[in-house]
Amino acid sequence: MTESTPYPYKYSDGSRRREIVEDLRSLADFLESHPELPTPRHVDVMVFPRHEAPADADAVAEVRRIAAQLGVRLNERSGHYTATHMIGHVSYRVISATSPPAQGGA
Template structure:
């Protein structure tokens, strides 16, 4: 899967513009924690998404990150100082678990009575 050259150029320009802006305004804060920039391949079958991540890993000389595998995230992480470029696929089982958990979202309401506040 290739990246549209116009979109790619705009992304690179945006990154440079952001860096220039931050450099020109030393009084503004920057994140204290590592900051991800994440690319997600098109959602298809798990095998196709893993193949896309593997293809990109080969291009970058990167290895699959084993830490998020138990959570259904198949990804590589490329660190750039406090920034991380992540290429990630969220596999079907993880999406199903998230959908099941999210299905309760509107079913529970917190008690807004201040007398019940801890």
């Protein structure tokens, strides 16, 4: 059973999700059948939770929720929250950047 998303974030679903997964497989097959083409040293698939103006806390909670589903730690660095699942040289990374703190008035 899949845990429901607590906020109305916009991700690919249904047929669009299947198409993306199939396209990733097709890309791997294409690269395998064309060994003369260069490939990167690392591939990073990035997912950015999208929502109609989410609060920073909501966006962080969404990345935390996905980190739990992936069984990985939530990482934070300079206001960027990430959850990363590595498969060899390929990573699936969910990222949310919080708003910088307001500067003092002038």
